[in-house]
Amino acid sequence: MADIAAHQASHSSFRSWLSRVGQGRHLLGLLFLLPAAVFLLLFLTYPLGLGVWLGFTDTRIGREGVFIGLENYQSLFDDSVFLLSVFNTILYTVGASILKFALGLWLALLLNQNLPFKSFFRAIVLLPWVVPTVLSAIAFWWIFDAQFSVISWALIKLGLIDHNINFLGDTTNARASVIAANVWRGIPFVAISLLAGLQTIPQSLHEAATLDGATGWQRFRYITLPMLSPIIAVVMTFSVLFTFTDFQLIYVLTRGGPLNATHLMATLSFQRAIPGGQLGEGAAIAVAMIPFLLSAILFSYFGLQRRKWQQGGGD
């Protein structure tokens, strides 16, 4: 009897606890946040910290490391391959981002025109971005084949060149080829995002400017571009982040070769850490990417803030 009463008492206290949780926003909020927080803290925040720590150790695969201070970073600064990879990463990011932006904006402007089958065009244009990068990179690998490249074949047929282009074997060509493949994959993202921004620009502005005698270039320069700049800042930040940390495309097409000319920081970090076994050194290379990423984020963040204020937006 007493047993049941105690059971009921504990049951009711549980109920009241439950209802208290149900009422209190703060407690309930934390409870709802729990699953996501557990995942992110365990598999994102903790590894991020662990990565920074690993960069200060000489950990190898199968062997616990000891703290060695800045030794990894010191040796990296004397490492010509690492310095080359930093240069390559910056070249790759800047080159690909500029091309993606210019071509993506152009494509967005084209798609914003009055076109037949507009939604069809928009749908197929996004395809390169949907398909797994590795799989489309394999197609590019075949397109860039030294002997049987279809591009070389077409150019020879047209009489523009007389021998096959060595796309991935020559340092300059290899850099250009990987940038081209990256741009191919990145254009749709930039174009479709900017198209969404273009569609929010009121037509009346363009009409008013036309009545005032503005040319097409002036309308683009003084209406489209300023109205689009907040979304350009966000899109390009994402694009720069993903290009800077790119791994898949390089890993498929060149694995960093020829003569490390296409080694990016991400691929070098992988190569040193996983096949090479030097987890500490690989982590140090990965950590060295963080300052670049942070500066890209801050650059876009402050760019964005300024625009918001210019347009009189609050928050």
Next chain:
Amino acid sequence: MTSTHSASSSPSRAGAAMTDSSHAPGADTGAAKRAKTSGLTDDSAGMSYLDSLPRRLITVMLPLLVFVFVLLFPFYWMAITAIKPNYQLTDYANYSPLWVVGPTLDHIKYLLFETTYPYWLWNTLYVSFAATAISLVASVFAAYAIERLRFKGSRWVGLGIFLAYLVPPSILFIPLALMVFKLGIYDSKLALIFTYPTFLVPFSTWLLMGYFRSIPYELEECALVDGASRWQILIKVLLPLSIPGLISAGIFSFTLSWNEFIYALTFIQSSENKTVPVGVLTELVRSDVYEWGSLMAGALIGSLPVVILYSFFVDYYVSSMTGAVKE
């Protein structure tokens, strides 16, 4: 996209383009007529009626066709290589590389019956599905808590979620590899199912936060007044209204998981546990003789599921992509 008007209701479309249709009746009917002939149902046409047709052909259609050609050619090349007999693959002198004489299914047969490709497909499907489901559930709760419960510090948590989205996998894979090894889930699907949510949860939460924000708060207040608990509000009021947002987040997460490469490359070793992108690259490329036919078939079949999913949900896809960008 606001394609509310149909081309057949002639003046209304042009009326949307001109601020006041009664102003310029000539231009009005002209634009309407052109809209009719081109069969377009879109509002953002703007002032394109001011350009002549030949000019538009050169400045718009020509560059657009070049873009489409360049963007789609690799897929054509993939498909045509996948069905080409081996003797034609490298014989450009006698056979044009651009089409195929006597297509064959040998490469696809080889892929499906003589390699572990079917396992890779199954693994990718399994991992993508599980990771997406886990991430969606976690994201719905997190987004609701941040956006609607507005507990202490929810703004900072929201910002943290956004920053988490910006952490790229290529700086996490080394410490994660170490963790996966210590947890004893190395070389298992579980390693991928646990690590994929690191990029799926921030993205989906961010997307769903935006979606929840667009649902009127009054609905929730009504339910609260009627005595519904927060749980009931979430399940019975908010979720049914945010099905489009859930679909967007779901298919986008599925595609991201399907395409993931660096974690799968690092955490999986045995052939039968690999995912499609890793398997095709590491198992089908042997020595110096590349079997381009089966490689391309593998790439094509591996791309098909996401392309099919995409083709059914283009609009959701676009909205989730642009939604993530537009805050």
